[in-house]
Amino acid sequence: MPSTQPSMVEDPVAELVGRQQALLRDHLARFVGPGSDYALLDFPDYANVGDSAIWLGAISVLTGLTGRQPFLASRADGFRAEALERLPDGGVIFINGGGNFGDIWQGPQMFRESILSRFRDRTIVQLPQSIHYGDEAAADRTAKVIADTSDFHLFVRDHKSMQFAETRLNCAATLAPDCAMGMGPLDRRGPVEIDLLWLLRSDVERDPRNREAPGEGAIVEDWLEEPPMPRGSLRRAAVWDMLKSGSLSLELTRTLLLNRIAAHRLERGLRQLSRARHVVTDRLHSHILCAMMGIPHVVLDNSYGKVSGYRNCWHGDLDIAVLAGSAAEIPQALKALDALGEPT
Numbered sequence: 001m002p003s004t005q006p007s008m009v010e011d012p013v014a015e016l017v018g019r020q021q022a023l024l025r026d027h028l029a030r031f032v033g034p035g036s037d038y039a040l041l042d043f044p045d046y047a048n049v050g051d052s053a054i055w056l057g058a059i060s061v062l063t064g065l066t067g068r069q070p071f072l073a074s075r076a077d078g079f080r081a082e083a084l085e086r087l088p089d090g091g092v093i094f095i096n097g098g099g100n101f102g103d104i105w106q107g108p109q110m111f112r113e114s115i116l117s118r119f120r121d122r123t124i125v126q127l128p129q130s131i132h133y134g135d136e137a138a139a140d141r142t143a144k145v146i147a148d149t150s151d152f153h154l155f156v157r158d159h160k161s162m163q164f165a166e167t168r169l170n171c172a173a174t175l176a177p178d179c180a181m182g183m184g185p186l187d188r189r190g191p192v193e194i195d196l197l198w199l200l201r202s203d204v205e206r207d208p209r210n211r212e213a214p215g216e217g218a219i220v221e222d223w224l225e226e227p228p229m230p231r232g233s234l235r236r237a238a239v240w241d242m243l244k245s246g247s248l249s250l251e252l253t254r255t256l257l258l259n260r261i262a263a264h265r266l267e268r269g270l271r272q273l274s275r276a277r278h279v280v281t282d283r284l285h286s287h288i289l290c291a292m293m294g295i296p297h298v299v300l301d302n303s304y305g306k307v308s309g310y311r312n313c314w315h316g317d318l319d320i321a322v323l324a325g326s327a328a329e330i331p332q333a334l335k336a337l338d339a340l341g342e343p344t
Contacts, residue, residue, distance in 0.1 A: 010110035014185040014293045016318060020177040021184050024128075025061050027155065027176050027300045031125055032066050037091035039072040039084055040109060042097065048228040049269030050180070050285025052262035053145070054097050057182030058127055059259055062094065069241075073255040076111040081118060083251075093119060097127035097179045099306055103138040104204065113145045116152060123151045128176045129159040130306045143169045158309035162258060177314050178288055186292040189267065189274040194219055196334070199286045205302045209326055210282050219276075223269050223283070234260045278337050280330060284310055287321060292299075296320040296337040297329055 032038050040058060044051030044261060054180040063069060063281055071091060072083050077084055084093070100108035114206050116124060152167075155176040156162045165173035198214045200206065202222040214220045238257035242249065270289060273279060282300035284307045290297040299321055301308045308323060315321050319340060322333040 010184075011294070013291065013318070017181060017292050018183045020181040020314065021061075024057075024177055024179065024182050025065065027174065028061055029065055030122065030123075031092045031094075031153070034065075034067050036066045037088045038062060038066065038094060039076050039087055039091065040070045040094045041072075041076070041079070041084075041115060042096040042108060043073060043075045043262075044098070045075050045077070045258075045261065046108070047224045047265065048221045049265055049272075050283060050288070051096075051098055052265040053180035053183070053269070053285050053289060054127075054178065055181040055262045056259070056266060057179040058094065058096060059262075061179070061182040062174045068130075069252060069255050072251065073258050075258075076108065079111070080091075087122075089293060091122075093122050093124045095124065095126050095130050097157075099132075100203075101126070101129035101161075102132040103135050103266075104132060104304075109138075109142070111200065113142060116145050116149045120149045121151075123153070124149060124266065125153045126155060127179050128155040128157045129161065129168075130157050130309070131164050131308070134165075134302045138154065139168055143171070144242070146171045158306070158313045159161060159304065160309050175313070176312065177183075178284075180285060180288050180292070183292070185294075186270065186289065188270040188293050188295070192277045193275045195277050197273070197279050198223065199223065199273065199279055199281040199283060201282050201302065203302070205306075206282060207301055207303050210300050214280075221272065223272055229261065229264065231261070234264060262328065278334060280324075281296065281333075282307060287311060287315075290320055291315055294320060296340055297322075298333040298337065299323045300327075300330075303327075 042054060055305045063235060071087050095112055154165055154171050154173045156165055156173045157178050162173045162175055165171045198218050198220040200220060235257055238253050240259055241256045242253045273290055275293060278299035279286055279295055281297060282302055287299050287307060299307060299311050309324055311321060322336050324333045
């Protein structure tokens with residue numbers, strides 16, 4: 001599991017991350033406390049490192065507040081509604097956060113709306129999301145589903161999403177940091193090996209203005225490629241975790257396995273970023289994880305402003321995260337990072 005212990009030395013990065021971790025904890029403490037039952041849905045069982053960071057941050061905060069793992073943790077694929085129906089009265093349904101609220105990533109959105117429709121009389125909390133719709137009809141459908149839900153609470157990660165939720169979805173929203181911040185400050189995973197890493201999106205959210213940004217010879221990567229997941233060894237470790245807990249539960253073993261899968265993916269991403277002295281990225285969680293590890297980096301936007309919206313909302317004063325409005329601004333941004341000196 002990732003190290004979340006802050007340094008004993010005064011550190012503005014650790015202080016910022018710790019403050020946002022505490023804010024996230026305060027927000028979720030409105031819904032759960034010691035011994036509370038809850039479910040956490042939409043486990044991200046795919047290669048994107050950022051979504052695993054979100055899951056682990058949420059688990060860290062929720063287990064810290066309740067003293068227990070979820071009553072049910074589940075992927076969207078293979079979701080068992082009958083298992084969620086056994087959640088004790090008063091148990092809260094949490095839906096994992098991220099950047100898939102809207103109509104770009106239709107699978108997660110349809111899953112979210114199916115939960116709201118089927119469990120409309122439950123307390124349902126959508127953990128911090130960025131919202132984006134291109135289709136008015138899709139936004140109308142979501143607004144209706146929310147209106148038909150009796151106790152739905154929406155957290156968003158940026159001001160634009162908050163405005164959209166309140167004016168277009170007719171839903172009150174609360175501004176909150178990304179759930180990955182729930183892990184607290186992180187350490188670099190190994191020594192610096194390269195001067196500059198370009199970690200750039202290779203999917204539909206990549207801004208066309210960034211496609212020709214890297215120069216010749218640049219090291220350009222994404223984190224959507226991963227080696228085979230060692231599920232057998234992770235499953236054995238999860239069983240051992242379950243036995244150590246003193247609770248002989250198949251559901252608990254499933255949850256602990258999901259947590260270990262997420263931690264395995266996160267470590268891959270942390271090692272990937274840690275190799276570089278500086279990073280240029282248009283992935284929100286590459287920015288967030290660099291910030292949490294204190295890695296100087298240049299932030300580019302994605303296709304609809306999600307990355308700049310989050311950076312300006314939560315990390316605008318963080319001098320190790322320099323925003324470049326276009327590829328032409330990257331050289332000057334890298335000079336600003338050089339002026340900071342060598343990362344520790």
